[in-house]
Amino acid sequence: MTTLLLGQTLAFTADPFQTDPAGAVRHQTHGAVAVDDGRITDVGPADDLRRAHPQAQVIDHGANLILPGFVDAHVHYPQTAIIASWGKRLIDWLNTYTFPEEARFSDPAHAAATAETYLDLALAHGTTSMCSFATIHPASVDAIFTAGTARGMAVWAGKTCMDRNAPGDLRDTAQSAYDDSKALLDRWHGAGRARYVVTPRFAPTSSPDQLSALGALWSENPDCLMQTHLSEQTDEIAWVRDLFPEARDYLDVYETHGLMGERGLYGHSIHLTERERARLRDVNAAVVHCPTSNTFIGSGLFDMDLARMLRTGLATDTGGGSSFSMLRTMAAAYEVAQLRGQALHPAQLLYLATEGSARALHATDIGRLASGAMADIVVLDLASTPAIAQRHARADTLWEAVFPTIMMGDDRAVAQTYVAGRAML
Known part of the structure:
Protein backbone atom coordinates (compact mmCIF):
# COMPACT_ATOMS: atom_id res chain seq x y z
CA MET A 1 0.00 0.00 0.00
CA THR A 2 1.27 3.46 -0.90
CA THR A 3 2.00 5.91 1.89
CA LEU A 4 2.20 9.66 1.31
CA LEU A 5 4.46 11.73 3.55
CA LEU A 6 3.37 15.36 3.43
CA GLY A 7 5.50 18.37 4.30
CA GLN A 8 8.12 20.59 2.77
CA THR A 9 10.40 18.53 0.53
CA LEU A 10 13.96 19.26 -0.53
CA ALA A 11 15.71 17.15 -3.17
CA PHE A 12 19.01 17.73 -4.95
CA THR A 13 19.03 18.06 -8.72
CA ALA A 14 22.79 18.72 -9.01
CA ASP A 15 26.00 18.75 -7.01
CA PRO A 16 26.03 22.14 -5.24
CA PHE A 17 29.84 22.14 -5.26
CA GLN A 18 29.77 22.10 -9.07
CA THR A 19 27.03 24.66 -9.71
CA ASP A 20 25.15 27.49 -8.02
CA PRO A 21 24.23 25.92 -4.65
CA ALA A 22 20.85 27.63 -4.38
CA GLY A 23 19.89 26.30 -7.81
CA ALA A 24 20.95 22.72 -7.08
CA VAL A 25 17.76 21.80 -5.22
CA ARG A 26 14.07 21.32 -5.89
CA HIS A 27 12.00 22.63 -2.97
CA GLN A 28 8.28 22.10 -2.54
CA THR A 29 6.61 24.16 0.17
CA HIS A 30 3.60 21.82 0.10
CA GLY A 31 5.23 18.65 -1.08
CA ALA A 32 4.81 14.92 -0.74
CA VAL A 33 6.85 11.75 -0.96
CA ALA A 34 5.12 8.58 -2.13
CA VAL A 35 6.48 5.39 -0.57
CA ASP A 36 5.65 1.82 -1.56
CA ASP A 37 7.35 -1.39 -0.45
CA GLY A 38 10.22 0.47 1.20
CA ARG A 39 11.09 2.66 -1.78
CA ILE A 40 10.25 6.16 -2.92
CA THR A 41 8.00 6.01 -5.96
CA ASP A 42 7.39 9.72 -6.49
CA VAL A 43 8.21 13.18 -5.12
CA GLY A 44 6.21 16.27 -6.03
CA PRO A 45 3.50 18.73 -5.06
CA ALA A 46 1.19 17.32 -2.38
CA ASP A 47 -2.00 18.01 -4.30
CA ASP A 48 -0.70 16.19 -7.38
CA LEU A 49 0.38 13.12 -5.45
CA ARG A 50 -2.86 12.98 -3.46
CA ARG A 51 -4.83 12.94 -6.71
CA ALA A 52 -2.52 10.28 -8.13
CA HIS A 53 -2.85 8.09 -5.02
CA PRO A 54 -6.39 8.59 -3.67
CA GLN A 55 -6.26 5.40 -1.59
CA ALA A 56 -2.88 6.09 -0.02
CA GLN A 57 -2.28 6.28 3.70
CA VAL A 58 -1.41 9.92 4.47
CA ILE A 59 1.06 11.04 7.15
CA ASP A 60 1.05 14.82 7.40
CA HIS A 61 4.24 16.36 8.75
CA GLY A 62 2.89 19.88 8.37
CA ALA A 63 5.58 22.49 7.72
CA ASN A 64 8.41 20.13 8.68
CA LEU A 65 11.16 19.56 6.14
CA ILE A 66 11.44 16.11 4.53
CA LEU A 67 14.98 15.17 3.49
CA PRO A 68 16.94 12.03 2.63
CA GLY A 69 18.16 10.32 5.78
CA LEU A 361 30.09 5.02 -0.42
CA HIS A 362 29.19 4.32 -4.09
CA ALA A 363 25.57 3.99 -2.96
CA THR A 364 22.96 5.13 -5.46
CA ASP A 365 19.86 4.07 -3.55
CA ILE A 366 20.36 6.17 -0.38
CA GLY A 367 20.96 9.85 0.28
CA ARG A 368 18.43 10.92 -2.36
CA LEU A 369 14.82 12.02 -2.28
CA ALA A 370 14.01 10.59 -5.68
CA SER A 371 11.94 7.89 -7.34
CA GLY A 372 13.62 4.50 -6.99
CA ALA A 373 15.67 5.37 -3.92
CA MET A 374 15.13 3.58 -0.64
CA ALA A 375 12.68 5.42 1.60
CA ASP A 376 15.36 6.31 4.17
CA ILE A 377 14.12 9.71 5.25
CA VAL A 378 14.55 12.27 8.01
CA VAL A 379 11.87 14.82 8.87
CA LEU A 380 13.15 18.01 10.50
CA ASP A 381 11.22 20.43 12.70
CA LEU A 382 12.66 23.80 11.68
CA ALA A 383 11.48 25.44 14.91
CA SER A 384 12.44 22.73 17.40
CA THR A 385 13.67 24.94 20.24
CA PRO A 386 12.79 28.47 21.39
CA ALA A 387 16.15 29.78 20.17
CA ILE A 388 15.73 28.26 16.71
CA ALA A 389 12.02 29.13 16.53
CA GLN A 390 12.56 32.85 17.11
CA ARG A 391 15.16 32.96 14.32
CA HIS A 392 13.02 30.82 12.02
CA ALA A 393 10.10 33.22 12.51
CA ARG A 394 12.12 35.96 10.78
CA ALA A 395 13.14 33.83 7.80
CA ASP A 396 12.27 35.22 4.38
CA THR A 397 13.85 32.47 2.29
CA LEU A 398 14.24 28.70 2.37
CA TRP A 399 17.87 28.96 3.37
CA GLU A 400 17.18 31.43 6.16
CA ALA A 401 14.62 28.94 7.45
CA VAL A 402 16.95 25.93 7.24
CA PHE A 403 20.28 27.37 8.35
CA PRO A 404 19.40 27.95 12.04
CA THR A 405 18.54 24.26 12.40
CA ILE A 406 21.84 23.29 10.79
CA MET A 407 23.75 25.53 13.17
CA MET A 408 21.78 25.01 16.38
CA GLY A 409 19.79 21.82 15.86
CA ASP A 410 20.18 18.47 17.56
CA ASP A 411 18.03 15.37 18.07
CA ARG A 412 15.14 17.61 19.18
CA ALA A 413 14.91 18.79 15.56
CA VAL A 414 14.32 15.24 14.31
CA ALA A 415 10.56 14.84 14.14
CA GLN A 416 10.74 11.40 12.53
CA THR A 417 13.19 9.02 10.92
CA TYR A 418 12.10 6.44 8.34
CA VAL A 419 14.12 3.39 7.29
CA ALA A 420 12.80 1.71 4.15
CA GLY A 421 9.54 3.56 4.77
CA ARG A 422 9.15 2.38 8.36
CA ALA A 423 8.90 5.00 11.12
CA MET A 424 11.67 4.44 13.66
CA LEU A 425 10.88 6.99 16.39
Whole structure:
Protein backbone atom coordinates (compact mmCIF):
# COMPACT_ATOMS: atom_id res chain seq x y z
CA MET A 1 0.00 0.00 0.00
CA THR A 2 1.27 3.46 -0.90
CA THR A 3 2.00 5.91 1.89
CA LEU A 4 2.20 9.66 1.31
CA LEU A 5 4.46 11.73 3.55
CA LEU A 6 3.37 15.36 3.43
CA GLY A 7 5.50 18.37 4.30
CA GLN A 8 8.12 20.59 2.77
CA THR A 9 10.40 18.53 0.53
CA LEU A 10 13.96 19.26 -0.53
CA ALA A 11 15.71 17.15 -3.17
CA PHE A 12 19.01 17.73 -4.95
CA THR A 13 19.03 18.06 -8.72
CA ALA A 14 22.79 18.72 -9.01
CA ASP A 15 26.00 18.75 -7.01
CA PRO A 16 26.03 22.14 -5.24
CA PHE A 17 29.84 22.14 -5.26
CA GLN A 18 29.77 22.10 -9.07
CA THR A 19 27.03 24.66 -9.71
CA ASP A 20 25.15 27.49 -8.02
CA PRO A 21 24.23 25.92 -4.65
CA ALA A 22 20.85 27.63 -4.38
CA GLY A 23 19.89 26.30 -7.81
CA ALA A 24 20.95 22.72 -7.08
CA VAL A 25 17.76 21.80 -5.22
CA ARG A 26 14.07 21.32 -5.89
CA HIS A 27 12.00 22.63 -2.97
CA GLN A 28 8.28 22.10 -2.54
CA THR A 29 6.61 24.16 0.17
CA HIS A 30 3.60 21.82 0.10
CA GLY A 31 5.23 18.65 -1.08
CA ALA A 32 4.81 14.92 -0.74
CA VAL A 33 6.85 11.75 -0.96
CA ALA A 34 5.12 8.58 -2.13
CA VAL A 35 6.48 5.39 -0.57
CA ASP A 36 5.65 1.82 -1.56
CA ASP A 37 7.35 -1.39 -0.45
CA GLY A 38 10.22 0.47 1.20
CA ARG A 39 11.09 2.66 -1.78
CA ILE A 40 10.25 6.16 -2.92
CA THR A 41 8.00 6.01 -5.96
CA ASP A 42 7.39 9.72 -6.49
CA VAL A 43 8.21 13.18 -5.12
CA GLY A 44 6.21 16.27 -6.03
CA PRO A 45 3.50 18.73 -5.06
CA ALA A 46 1.19 17.32 -2.38
CA ASP A 47 -2.00 18.01 -4.30
CA ASP A 48 -0.70 16.19 -7.38
CA LEU A 49 0.38 13.12 -5.45
CA ARG A 50 -2.86 12.98 -3.46
CA ARG A 51 -4.83 12.94 -6.71
CA ALA A 52 -2.52 10.28 -8.13
CA HIS A 53 -2.85 8.09 -5.02
CA PRO A 54 -6.39 8.59 -3.67
CA GLN A 55 -6.26 5.40 -1.59
CA ALA A 56 -2.88 6.09 -0.02
CA GLN A 57 -2.28 6.28 3.70
CA VAL A 58 -1.41 9.92 4.47
CA ILE A 59 1.06 11.04 7.15
CA ASP A 60 1.05 14.82 7.40
CA HIS A 61 4.24 16.36 8.75
CA GLY A 62 2.89 19.88 8.37
CA ALA A 63 5.58 22.49 7.72
CA ASN A 64 8.41 20.13 8.68
CA LEU A 65 11.16 19.56 6.14
CA ILE A 66 11.44 16.11 4.53
CA LEU A 67 14.98 15.17 3.49
CA PRO A 68 16.94 12.03 2.63
CA GLY A 69 18.16 10.32 5.78
CA PHE A 70 21.61 11.38 6.89
CA VAL A 71 24.54 9.20 5.83
CA ASP A 72 27.51 9.11 8.23
CA ALA A 73 30.53 8.08 6.16
CA HIS A 74 33.09 7.36 8.92
CA VAL A 75 32.30 6.15 12.43
CA HIS A 76 33.73 3.84 15.08
CA TYR A 77 30.62 2.38 16.68
CA PRO A 78 32.72 0.59 19.37
CA GLN A 79 33.67 4.04 20.69
CA THR A 80 30.07 4.94 21.52
CA ALA A 81 30.61 4.75 25.27
CA ILE A 82 33.76 6.89 25.26
CA ILE A 83 32.47 9.78 23.17
CA ALA A 84 33.45 13.21 24.60
CA SER A 85 36.35 11.83 26.64
CA TRP A 86 39.01 14.39 27.55
CA GLY A 87 42.25 13.84 25.67
CA LYS A 88 45.34 15.39 24.18
CA ARG A 89 46.50 14.29 20.75
CA LEU A 90 45.36 11.38 18.60
CA ILE A 91 47.83 8.73 19.81
CA ASP A 92 47.30 9.67 23.45
CA TRP A 93 43.54 9.47 22.95
CA LEU A 94 43.80 6.04 21.32
CA ASN A 95 45.97 4.64 24.11
CA THR A 96 43.98 6.20 26.96
CA TYR A 97 40.42 5.56 25.83
CA THR A 98 40.02 3.77 22.51
CA PHE A 99 42.15 0.69 22.93
CA PRO A 100 40.90 -0.18 26.45
CA GLU A 101 37.29 0.17 25.28
CA GLU A 102 37.84 -1.83 22.10
CA ALA A 103 39.38 -4.64 24.16
CA ARG A 104 35.97 -5.10 25.80
CA PHE A 105 34.59 -6.24 22.44
CA SER A 106 36.11 -9.67 22.96
CA ASP A 107 32.78 -10.21 24.73
CA PRO A 108 30.09 -10.71 22.05
CA ALA A 109 27.38 -9.56 24.48
CA HIS A 110 29.15 -6.25 25.00
CA ALA A 111 29.52 -5.83 21.23
CA ALA A 112 25.83 -6.57 20.66
CA ALA A 113 24.67 -4.15 23.37
CA THR A 114 26.89 -1.35 22.06
CA ALA A 115 25.72 -1.88 18.49
CA GLU A 116 22.10 -1.64 19.61
CA THR A 117 22.80 1.55 21.58
CA TYR A 118 24.75 3.16 18.77
CA LEU A 119 22.17 2.50 16.07
CA ASP A 120 19.32 3.75 18.24
CA LEU A 121 21.27 6.96 18.92
CA ALA A 122 22.02 7.37 15.22
CA LEU A 123 18.36 6.96 14.27
CA ALA A 124 17.29 9.43 16.95
CA HIS A 125 19.59 11.96 15.27
CA GLY A 126 18.21 11.27 11.79
CA THR A 127 21.09 9.07 10.56
CA THR A 128 19.82 6.13 8.54
CA SER A 129 23.10 4.72 7.16
CA MET A 130 26.73 4.69 8.21
CA CYS A 131 30.13 3.24 7.39
CA SER A 132 31.74 1.94 10.58
CA PHE A 133 35.01 0.52 11.80
CA ALA A 134 34.49 -2.40 14.19
CA THR A 135 37.30 -3.91 16.33
CA ILE A 136 39.68 -6.80 15.66
CA HIS A 137 37.03 -9.18 17.02
CA PRO A 138 34.84 -10.82 14.35
CA ALA A 139 31.91 -10.75 16.77
CA SER A 140 32.01 -6.93 16.68
CA VAL A 141 31.26 -7.05 12.95
CA ASP A 142 28.51 -9.60 13.44
CA ALA A 143 27.01 -7.33 16.10
CA ILE A 144 26.67 -4.19 13.99
CA PHE A 145 25.36 -6.06 10.95
CA THR A 146 22.89 -8.04 13.05
CA ALA A 147 21.57 -4.89 14.73
CA GLY A 148 21.42 -3.04 11.41
CA THR A 149 19.56 -5.89 9.73
CA ALA A 150 16.99 -5.96 12.53
CA ARG A 151 16.27 -2.29 11.83
CA GLY A 152 16.34 -2.65 8.04
CA MET A 153 19.28 -0.25 7.77
CA ALA A 154 21.97 -0.02 5.12
CA VAL A 155 25.20 -0.48 7.06
CA TRP A 156 28.79 -0.65 5.83
CA ALA A 157 31.34 -2.10 8.28
CA GLY A 158 34.49 -4.14 8.61
CA LYS A 159 36.83 -5.79 11.08
CA THR A 160 39.52 -3.31 12.13
CA CYS A 161 42.91 -4.93 11.50
CA MET A 162 46.05 -4.18 13.57
CA ASP A 163 49.15 -6.31 14.02
CA ARG A 164 51.56 -3.83 15.61
CA ASN A 165 51.75 -0.65 17.71
CA ALA A 166 48.64 -1.69 19.63
CA PRO A 167 48.06 -3.61 22.88
CA GLY A 168 48.60 -7.36 22.67
CA ASP A 169 44.92 -8.15 23.14
CA LEU A 170 44.06 -5.96 20.14
CA ARG A 171 46.56 -7.36 17.67
CA ASP A 172 45.92 -9.94 15.01
CA THR A 173 48.34 -11.09 12.30
CA ALA A 174 48.60 -10.59 8.58
CA GLN A 175 47.13 -14.03 7.99
CA SER A 176 44.36 -13.85 10.60
CA ALA A 177 43.39 -10.38 9.39
CA TYR A 178 42.96 -11.79 5.89
CA ASP A 179 41.19 -14.95 7.05
CA ASP A 180 38.82 -13.23 9.48
CA SER A 181 38.00 -10.46 7.03
CA LYS A 182 37.35 -12.92 4.21
CA ALA A 183 35.05 -15.04 6.37
CA LEU A 184 33.09 -11.97 7.47
CA LEU A 185 32.94 -10.68 3.90
CA ASP A 186 31.60 -14.01 2.68
CA ARG A 187 29.01 -14.05 5.47
CA TRP A 188 27.74 -10.49 5.28
CA HIS A 189 28.59 -8.69 2.04
CA GLY A 190 25.35 -8.31 0.10
CA ALA A 191 23.24 -10.00 2.77
CA GLY A 192 20.21 -7.72 2.71
CA ARG A 193 21.48 -4.16 3.12
CA ALA A 194 24.81 -5.15 4.76
CA ARG A 195 28.04 -4.29 2.93
CA TYR A 196 31.48 -5.41 4.04
CA VAL A 197 34.40 -2.96 4.04
CA VAL A 198 38.07 -4.00 4.08
CA THR A 199 39.41 -2.12 7.11
CA PRO A 200 43.06 -1.56 8.04
CA ARG A 201 42.90 0.95 10.92
CA PHE A 202 45.79 3.03 9.60
CA ALA A 203 49.33 2.54 8.41
CA PRO A 204 51.05 2.77 11.83
CA THR A 205 49.13 -0.19 13.28
CA SER A 206 49.60 -2.54 10.33
CA SER A 207 52.84 -4.16 9.19
CA PRO A 208 53.71 -4.13 5.51
CA ASP A 209 52.69 -7.80 5.36
CA GLN A 210 49.26 -7.06 6.82
CA LEU A 211 48.68 -4.10 4.51
CA SER A 212 49.59 -6.32 1.55
CA ALA A 213 47.28 -9.10 2.75
CA LEU A 214 44.37 -6.69 3.00
CA GLY A 215 45.27 -5.20 -0.37
CA ALA A 216 45.09 -8.71 -1.83
CA LEU A 217 41.68 -9.31 -0.24
CA TRP A 218 40.39 -6.05 -1.69
CA SER A 219 41.68 -6.90 -5.16
CA GLU A 220 39.88 -10.25 -4.91
CA ASN A 221 36.63 -8.46 -3.97
CA PRO A 222 36.71 -5.23 -5.99
CA ASP A 223 33.05 -4.44 -5.38
CA CYS A 224 33.81 -3.91 -1.68
CA LEU A 225 34.88 -0.61 -0.21
CA MET A 226 38.14 -0.15 1.68
CA GLN A 227 38.30 2.33 4.57
CA THR A 228 41.22 3.68 6.54
CA HIS A 229 42.68 6.91 7.95
CA LEU A 230 44.95 9.31 6.10
CA SER A 231 46.92 12.37 7.21
CA GLU A 232 44.85 13.14 10.28
CA GLN A 233 47.60 14.76 12.39
CA THR A 234 51.08 16.07 11.66
CA ASP A 235 52.76 13.89 14.30
CA GLU A 236 50.95 10.86 12.85
CA ILE A 237 52.38 11.72 9.41
CA ALA A 238 55.87 11.95 10.92
CA TRP A 239 55.34 8.53 12.52
CA VAL A 240 54.35 7.04 9.17
CA ARG A 241 57.46 8.57 7.62
CA ASP A 242 59.61 6.83 10.25
CA LEU A 243 57.82 3.49 9.82
CA PHE A 244 57.85 3.57 6.01
CA PRO A 245 60.97 5.57 5.03
CA GLU A 246 60.85 4.28 1.48
CA ALA A 247 57.38 5.78 0.82
CA ARG A 248 57.00 9.07 -1.02
CA ASP A 249 54.25 10.11 1.40
CA TYR A 250 51.45 8.71 3.57
CA LEU A 251 49.18 7.83 0.64
CA ASP A 252 52.03 6.06 -1.12
CA VAL A 253 52.13 3.54 1.77
CA TYR A 254 48.58 2.49 0.93
CA GLU A 255 49.15 2.52 -2.80
CA THR A 256 52.30 0.38 -2.52
CA HIS A 257 50.32 -2.29 -0.69
CA GLY A 258 47.28 -2.36 -2.97
CA LEU A 259 45.08 -0.14 -0.79
CA MET A 260 44.50 2.68 -3.23
CA GLY A 261 41.53 2.79 -5.57
CA GLU A 262 38.24 4.27 -6.64
CA ARG A 263 36.35 2.45 -3.90
CA GLY A 264 38.74 3.65 -1.20
CA LEU A 265 37.52 5.86 1.66
CA TYR A 266 40.25 7.95 3.24
CA GLY A 267 39.11 9.45 6.52
CA HIS A 268 40.25 12.93 7.61
CA SER A 269 42.72 13.68 4.77
CA ILE A 270 43.62 17.02 6.31
CA HIS A 271 47.34 17.48 5.67
CA LEU A 272 47.61 16.25 2.08
CA THR A 273 50.50 17.01 -0.22
CA GLU A 274 49.84 18.15 -3.76
CA ARG A 275 50.95 14.72 -5.00
CA GLU A 276 48.46 13.01 -2.71
CA ARG A 277 45.63 15.26 -3.89
CA ALA A 278 46.50 14.52 -7.49
CA ARG A 279 46.64 10.75 -6.94
CA LEU A 280 43.31 10.71 -5.10
CA ARG A 281 41.80 12.62 -8.00
CA ASP A 282 43.45 10.36 -10.58
CA VAL A 283 41.82 7.23 -9.15
CA ASN A 284 38.53 8.96 -8.22
CA ALA A 285 38.88 7.97 -4.56
CA ALA A 286 36.76 9.49 -1.78
CA VAL A 287 37.78 11.49 1.26
CA VAL A 288 35.70 11.89 4.41
CA HIS A 289 35.53 15.10 6.41
CA CYS A 290 35.22 14.62 10.19
CA PRO A 291 35.00 18.19 11.51
CA THR A 292 34.00 17.69 15.15
CA SER A 293 36.74 15.09 15.57
CA ASN A 294 39.33 17.24 13.83
CA THR A 295 38.68 20.12 16.21
CA PHE A 296 38.09 17.99 19.33
CA ILE A 297 41.42 16.18 19.02
CA GLY A 298 43.20 19.20 17.52
CA SER A 299 44.00 17.60 14.18
CA GLY A 300 43.60 20.54 11.83
CA LEU A 301 41.28 22.20 9.34
CA PHE A 302 40.02 20.22 6.34
CA ASP A 303 40.25 21.96 2.97
CA MET A 304 36.71 22.00 1.57
CA ASP A 305 38.05 22.80 -1.89
CA LEU A 306 38.61 19.02 -2.06
CA ALA A 307 34.85 18.64 -2.45
CA ARG A 308 35.09 20.36 -5.82
CA MET A 309 37.54 17.76 -7.12
CA LEU A 310 36.86 14.57 -5.13
CA ARG A 311 33.86 12.61 -3.91
CA THR A 312 33.61 13.87 -0.33
CA GLY A 313 31.62 12.48 2.57
CA LEU A 314 30.80 13.96 5.96
CA ALA A 315 31.08 12.07 9.22
CA THR A 316 30.72 12.30 12.98
CA ASP A 317 33.76 10.04 13.56
CA THR A 318 32.10 8.68 16.69
CA GLY A 319 33.67 8.65 19.27
CA GLY A 320 36.68 10.85 18.38
CA GLY A 321 33.98 13.20 17.16
CA SER A 322 32.06 14.91 19.91
CA SER A 323 28.48 14.39 18.69
CA PHE A 324 26.23 11.71 17.21
CA SER A 325 24.39 14.45 15.29
CA MET A 326 24.95 15.10 11.61
CA LEU A 327 23.34 18.49 12.19
CA ARG A 328 26.09 19.36 14.66
CA THR A 329 28.60 17.90 12.20
CA MET A 330 27.30 20.18 9.43
CA ALA A 331 27.62 23.14 11.79
CA ALA A 332 31.20 22.19 12.58
CA ALA A 333 31.96 21.79 8.87
CA TYR A 334 30.66 25.32 8.32
CA GLU A 335 32.81 26.68 11.16
CA VAL A 336 35.96 24.87 9.98
CA ALA A 337 35.44 26.17 6.44
CA GLN A 338 34.99 29.70 7.76
CA LEU A 339 38.39 29.47 9.45
CA ARG A 340 39.85 28.65 6.03
CA GLY A 341 37.98 31.48 4.32
CA GLN A 342 35.56 29.06 2.65
CA ALA A 343 31.92 30.00 3.31
CA LEU A 344 29.73 26.93 2.76
CA HIS A 345 26.16 27.36 1.57
CA PRO A 346 23.45 25.48 3.51
CA ALA A 347 22.74 23.43 0.37
CA GLN A 348 26.35 22.27 0.33
CA LEU A 349 26.18 21.22 3.97
CA LEU A 350 22.98 19.23 3.47
CA TYR A 351 24.44 17.63 0.35
CA LEU A 352 27.55 16.48 2.21
CA ALA A 353 25.39 14.83 4.89
CA THR A 354 23.16 13.03 2.38
CA GLU A 355 23.96 12.47 -1.28
CA GLY A 356 27.62 13.48 -0.93
CA SER A 357 28.27 10.80 1.68
CA ALA A 358 26.21 8.29 -0.30
CA ARG A 359 28.33 8.97 -3.39
CA ALA A 360 31.48 8.46 -1.31
CA LEU A 361 30.09 5.02 -0.42
CA HIS A 362 29.19 4.32 -4.09
CA ALA A 363 25.57 3.99 -2.96
CA THR A 364 22.96 5.13 -5.46
CA ASP A 365 19.86 4.07 -3.55
CA ILE A 366 20.36 6.17 -0.38
CA GLY A 367 20.96 9.85 0.28
CA ARG A 368 18.43 10.92 -2.36
CA LEU A 369 14.82 12.02 -2.28
CA ALA A 370 14.01 10.59 -5.68
CA SER A 371 11.94 7.89 -7.34
CA GLY A 372 13.62 4.50 -6.99
CA ALA A 373 15.67 5.37 -3.92
CA MET A 374 15.13 3.58 -0.64
CA ALA A 375 12.68 5.42 1.60
CA ASP A 376 15.36 6.31 4.17
CA ILE A 377 14.12 9.71 5.25
CA VAL A 378 14.55 12.27 8.01
CA VAL A 379 11.87 14.82 8.87
CA LEU A 380 13.15 18.01 10.50
CA ASP A 381 11.22 20.43 12.70
CA LEU A 382 12.66 23.80 11.68
CA ALA A 383 11.48 25.44 14.91
CA SER A 384 12.44 22.73 17.40
CA THR A 385 13.67 24.94 20.24
CA PRO A 386 12.79 28.47 21.39
CA ALA A 387 16.15 29.78 20.17
CA ILE A 388 15.73 28.26 16.71
CA ALA A 389 12.02 29.13 16.53
CA GLN A 390 12.56 32.85 17.11
CA ARG A 391 15.16 32.96 14.32
CA HIS A 392 13.02 30.82 12.02
CA ALA A 393 10.10 33.22 12.51
CA ARG A 394 12.12 35.96 10.78
CA ALA A 395 13.14 33.83 7.80
CA ASP A 396 12.27 35.22 4.38
CA THR A 397 13.85 32.47 2.29
CA LEU A 398 14.24 28.70 2.37
CA TRP A 399 17.87 28.96 3.37
CA GLU A 400 17.18 31.43 6.16
CA ALA A 401 14.62 28.94 7.45
CA VAL A 402 16.95 25.93 7.24
CA PHE A 403 20.28 27.37 8.35
CA PRO A 404 19.40 27.95 12.04
CA THR A 405 18.54 24.26 12.40
CA ILE A 406 21.84 23.29 10.79
CA MET A 407 23.75 25.53 13.17
CA MET A 408 21.78 25.01 16.38
CA GLY A 409 19.79 21.82 15.86
CA ASP A 410 20.18 18.47 17.56
CA ASP A 411 18.03 15.37 18.07
CA ARG A 412 15.14 17.61 19.18
CA ALA A 413 14.91 18.79 15.56
CA VAL A 414 14.32 15.24 14.31
CA ALA A 415 10.56 14.84 14.14
CA GLN A 416 10.74 11.40 12.53
CA THR A 417 13.19 9.02 10.92
CA TYR A 418 12.10 6.44 8.34
CA VAL A 419 14.12 3.39 7.29
CA ALA A 420 12.80 1.71 4.15
CA GLY A 421 9.54 3.56 4.77
CA ARG A 422 9.15 2.38 8.36
CA ALA A 423 8.90 5.00 11.12
CA MET A 424 11.67 4.44 13.66
CA LEU A 425 10.88 6.99 16.39
